[in-house]
Amino acid sequence: MNSALILIAAVTLFALYLGVRARRGHDMNLEQWTVGGRSFGTAFVFLLMAGEIYTTFTFLGGSGFAYGKGAPVYYILAYGTLAYILSYWLLPPIWRYAKAQRLVSQSHFFARKYDSPALGVLVALVGVAALIPYLVLQLKGLGIIVATASYGAISSTAAIWIGAVVVTAYVMVSGVRGSAWNSVVKDVLILAIVLFLGIYLPIHYYGGLSDMFRAVDAARPGFLTFPAKGSSVTWFQSTVLLTALGFFMWPHTFGSIYTARDERIFRRNAMVLPLYQLILLFVFFVGFAAVLKVPGLKGGDIDLSLFRLSIQTFDPWFVGVIGAAGILTALVPGSMILTSASTLLANDVYRGALQRNASDATVGKLARLLVPVVALVAVGFTLHGGDTIVALLLMGYNFVTQLFPALVCSLARRNRVTKQGAFCGILAGVLVVALTTILHASVAQLFPFLPDTLKDVNIGFPALAVNVIVLAIVSAVTQSHASTEPSHARLH
Numbered sequence: 284m285n286s287a288l289i290l291i292a293a294v295t296l297f298a299l300y301l302g303v304r305a306r307r308g309h310d311m312n313l314e315q316w317t318v319g320g321r322s323f324g325t326a327f328v329f330l331l332m333a334g335e336i337y338t339t340f341t342f343l344g345g346s347g348f349a350y351g352k353g354a355p356v357y358y359i360l361a362y363g364t365l366a367y368i369l370s371y372w373l374l375p376p377i378w379r380y381a382k383a384q385r386l387v388s389q390s391h392f393f394a395r396k397y398d399s400p401a402l403g404v405l406v407a408l409v410g411v412a413a414l415i416p417y418l419v420l421q422l423k424g425l426g427i428i429v430a431t432a433s434y435g436a437i438s439s440t441a442a443i444w445i446g447a448v449v450v451t452a453y454v455m456v457s458g459v460r461g462s463a464w465n466s467v468v469k470d471v472l473i474l475a476i477v478l479f480l481g482i483y484l485p486i487h488y489y490g491g492l493s494d495m496f497r498a499v500d501a502a503r504p505g506f507l508t509f510p511a512k513g514s515s516v517t518w519f520q521s522t523v524l525l526t527a528l529g530f531f532m533w534p535h536t537f538g539s540i541y542t543a544r545d546e547r548i549f550r551r552n553a554m555v556l557p558l559y560q561l562i563l564l565f566v567f568f569v570g571f572a573a574v575l576k577v578p579g580l581k582g583g584d585i586d587l588s589l590f591r592l593s594i595q596t597f598d599p600w601f602v603g604v605i606g607a608a609g610i611l612t613a614l615v616p617g618s619m620i621l622t623s624a625s626t627l628l629a630n631d632v633y634r635g636a637l638q639r640n641a642s643d644a645t646v647g648k649l650a651r652l653l654v655p656v657v658a659l660v661a662v663g664f665t666l667h668g669g670d671t672i673v674a675l676l677l678m679g680y681n682f683v684t685q686l687f688p689a690l691v692c693s694l695a696r697r698n699r700v701t702k703q704g705a706f707c708g709i710l711a712g713v714l715v716v717a718l719t720t721i722l723h724a725s726v727a728q729l730f731p732f733l734p735d736t737l738k739d740v741n742i743g744f745p746a747l748a749v750n751v752i753v754l755a756i757v758s759a760v761t762q763s764h765a766s767t768e769p770s771h772a773r774l775h
Contacts, residue, residue: 287603288433294607298465298614299449304457338616339424339609345563347586349570350577353506355514356567361523364557366530371553373531375546376694382541388623389537390631393686396693399702400635402709406686407631409713410534411624411657413682417533418620418661420679422446424586425613426665431590432606434599443665450614451658454621455651465618469611474562476608481565484572484592492568499574506574518739525743529684535616535623625653678720681743685712688751700754703761708754715746 349356377392384395389410394403422443429442437445453465489495500507509516531537543549566589573588577595580588593605629650634641641649689705692698700708718724719742726745727738 285434285436285603286598286600287606288436290600290603291429291433291437291606291610294610295445295449295614298468298611299453301453301465301468339421339428339613343424343427343586343589343609344420345566346570346573346589349567350573350580350588351585352514353503354509355519356570358519358522358526360560360563360567361519362526362530363560363563365523365527367553367556367560369527370531370556371550373694374540374549374553377537378540378543378546378549386541387538388626388630389532389534389686390627390635392537393689393693393705394631394635396698397689397700397702397705399706400639402702402706403631404636405706405709407627407635409682409686409709410627412713413679414534414620414624414627415657415661415664416679418617418624418657419664421613421617421620422661422665425610425617427586428590428606428609428613431587431594432602432609434594434602440666443662446610446613446617447658447662450617450621451655454618454625455654465611466615469608469615472608473612476605477562477565480589480593480605481568484596485568487596488572488576495568495572499571502575512735513739515739517736518741521739521741521744525684525741525747526680528687528747529680532683532686532690533623533679534627534683535619538623538626539619621654621657624657625650628653628657681716681720681741681746682713684743684747685709685716685750688747688754692754699758699762701758701761704754704756704758707757708750711753712746712750715749716743719746 345356345359348359380386380396381392384391386392386395388407390403390406393406394400425446426439426443429437429446430439433442485492485495489498496507509519531540540549569589569592573592577588577591580591590602590605593602597605629646633649634646638645686709689700689709692700692705719729725738725742726733726740729745730738
């Protein structure tokens with residue numbers, strides 16, 4: 284057994300131990316299991332929210348996108364920074380309402396705000412539909428990391444199954460507390476690894492960052508600038524805005540808001556998290572370093588750039604350390620996704636639509652039982668899907684961003700959006716996303732008459748536009764109808 288495999292196995296077992304141990308001293312009722320009893324301080328909330336940055340996407344998608352696309356990779360840095368700035372104003376009112384109403388899920392929020400169980404069910408189904416590709420992303424990344432870092436000793440398929448079993452086990456036992464404790468280890472380890480790789484590899488192969496960029500620019504002119512078509516400046520700007528709006532719409536990220544002890548935590552984190560985001564630059568540097576040193580990677584293989592370069596640079600034991608850090612980037616967000624998806628199905632679909640009188644104890648038990656079911660579905664899609672990690676992430680973002688208009692309107696002092704308008708708007712937006720995803724359609728294909736500068740707009744924006752238009756029209760009609768009902772009643 285090689286040293287890399289030993290380190291990978293040790294960290295995996297430690298993650299399992301830490302995740303299971305996290306429940307010690309706590310009665311794992313529904314509130315404890317889903318939102319940690321709303322008792323987390325600044326550090327835990329910071330790490331749970333930072334989990335959105337440092338996933339398998341950090342190791343593989345970020346470096347792979349830099350390797351394959353060049354300058355457009357900076358959208359990853361920009362959208363997270365913008366989202367964290369927005370969080371200063373967006374998250375406190377959400378937290379206050381959730382605490383007052385004792386909410387445990389994202390769809391629970393919508394159902395209460397709009398007094399509509401049907402809307403809650405729809406939001407839950409949208410959330411689950413978005414979370415599945417996101418969980419697939421984590422498992423796909425896990426398989427790549429373990430297979431590559433173990434020098435083929437463990438196949439990608441075997442790694443995916445092992446990872447799914449580990450994360451399922453500790454989520455069923457500890458819920459979000461297991462995620463929180465593992466996130467501490469994950470962020471410390473990945474921070475050290477990313478900083479080291481991003482500094483060492485450019486110096487080792489090129490003599491420094493400036494020399495690296497000069498070499499890449501000389502070998503591939505135009506690679507470090509935005510192309511005129513495709514991933515252009517228009518695509519960059521629209522994608523940054525779209526993904527920033529959708530950042531906190533992920534059910535597991537939304538749920539992390541509920542775990543905070545008080546609302547001041549969000550304002551403290553909003554000042555630090557954008558700086559923390561800058562660490563992603565070092566991931567991009569690894570991808571750029573690999574352009575000339577690991578040439579020829581195409582399609583989904585671009586996600587291998589970081590590990591291919593690491594394997595030809597370092598001894599097996601250090602590759603094992605990198606692999607161990609990579610495993611945690613899959614397990615932590617994966618566990619949060621499993622917790623959120625299971626809670627949505629149990630609390631908001633089962634109790635919201637099928638059995639409205641179900642007790643918290645029943646819902647909590649069902650949520651735990653659904654964890655392996657969701658995991659199995661995700662494993663199935665992982666083993667039979669071929670999209671790159673970035674493609675999977677962007678597809679999920681297009682789904683969850685459809686929740687943003689109804690959410691923002693619900694926070695207004697006087698919300699003019701009706702429950703019917705919110706429902707129809709979200710449904711219309713999701714249907715457009717689903718259709719364009721199935722057809723692999725782009726804005727240029729749908730609207731060939733548009734000027735060239737607009738043809739590269741992210742395909743999620745037409746869906747969002749349809750969402751807002753339908754929301755406004757249906758709300759206006761149903762508001763008008765509601766306002767006339769009393770007068771009719773008086774006439775009769």
